[in-house]
Amino acid sequence: MPTLESVARQVGYASGFSFSAAFKRRFGTSPRDFRSRSDLWTNTPSYPQIS
Secondary structure, three states, X not given: OOOHXXXXXXXXXXXXXXXXXXXXXXXXXXXXXXXXXXXXXXXOOOOOOOO
């Protein structure tokens, strides 16, 4: 499983902190909580997979 830092860099953020803050603004929850709550996945728009 990719780390928060690696995902942040793949999508253009300089740090995991800045990615996490932007993610929380967009989705209303932290990336960790989002990943652990399956109910959030059903209401999320589809985005292309990052390989």
